[in-house]
Amino acid sequence: MSMQSRREYLSAMRIRYLRATARQEKSRILDELEATLGYARKYAIAAMKGRPEQHGPRSKRCRPLQYQMALPVIQVVWEALDYPCAERLHPMLVGTANLLARHGELHLTPTIVEQLEQISRATLARRITKWVQPGAKHIPADKRPSAHLRSEVPIERYDWDEDKPGALEIDLVEHNGGSSSGHYAYTLSVVDIVTGYSRRLAVLGRGQAGVASALERILAEWPYAIWGIHSDNGSEFINHQLIRYTKANRLSFTRSRPYKKNDNAHVEQKNRFWYVRSSDTNAMIHLNMSRG
Known part of the structure; x- marks a missing residue:
């Protein structure tokens, strides 16, 4: 039975039910409803005593849209903040609007400011869904700026039976206290895979210039000749500064396979136990920490 037929049938049965005076007649009408529509007894009674259903689709409430001036x-x-979601946009809405107004990017009136302060996060989310958001631009891997740098540093590993000292592995270990947010210290660790000789130096942050300067300092104090450097694929190592340094000093510069820590195993195994040199006191601070 279609919905329209069901409504017509219920309207006719409701008229019969309301006109019935005898209890037995009302009971027969309810029995018929149970057999025809599969209603439960209580639901059938409620349907017969309820208001007649309107035929056709229900009309929607015609309420004017609010916040038209502020939209x-x-x-x-929204565009200035790079298309964030409503949850991130809502707390920054008024402050960013005032900042843009001071720089002449938009004009604010008291009414607009009032609407910006009154609009809720849910209303903001409904409005955002109707706006066109540009999709993320896909940049092929071979067109990214880092692709050229990676092509200059070959993926290789030292021989397992390497016997020529001067083959170094380098790594950067963070001391974040359990949280990777903010600015904190790192330890640059350098290990010779043949002799086992190692040096470490503390650096603040993982900026390319700071890491390159710390590495140059360690290598300048190395007690014997160096012929190779091997690192992971981090941007603190795969950059123009380190590539220029290795070329200028005629050093072999190689990198590990992505997500293969065993390619840099000699320095990775020392990340649980190291010394950090303090730049203020020039003292050696012994640390035995779990890996960050």
Whole structure:
């Protein structure tokens, strides 16, 4: 039975039920409803005593849209913040709008400011879904800026039976206290895979210039000749500064396979136990920490 037929049938049965005076007649009508529509007894009684159902689709509430004056401003702020979701946009909405207004990017009136302060996160989310958001640009792997640098550093491993001292593995270990947010110290660790000789130096942050300067300092104090450097694929090592340094000093520079820590195993195994040199006191601080 279609929905329209069901409504017509219920309307006719409701008229019969309301006109019935005898209890037995009302009971027969309810029995018929149970057999025809599969209603439970209590639900059938409620359906017969309820208001007649309207035929056709229900009309939607016609309520004017709010925040019409503020919507263009919200869209400018949304685009300026690189299209965030409503949860991230809502707390930054008024502050960013005032900042853009001070720089002449948009015009604010008291009414617009009031609407910006009153709009809820849920309403903001409904409005954002109707705006066109540009999709992320896909850059092929071979077109990315790092692709050229990686092509200059070959993927290789030292021979397992290497016997010529001067083959170094380098790694950077973070001391983040359990949280990777913020700015904190790192330890640059350098190990010779043949002799086992190692040096470490503390650096603040993992900036390319700072790491390159620390590595040059360690290598300048190395007690014998160096012929090779091997690192992982981190941007703190695969960069122009280190590539220029290795070429200028005629050093072999290689990198590990992605996600293969065993390619850099000699320095990786020392990440649980190291010494960090303090730049303020020039003292050696002994640390025995779990790996970050």
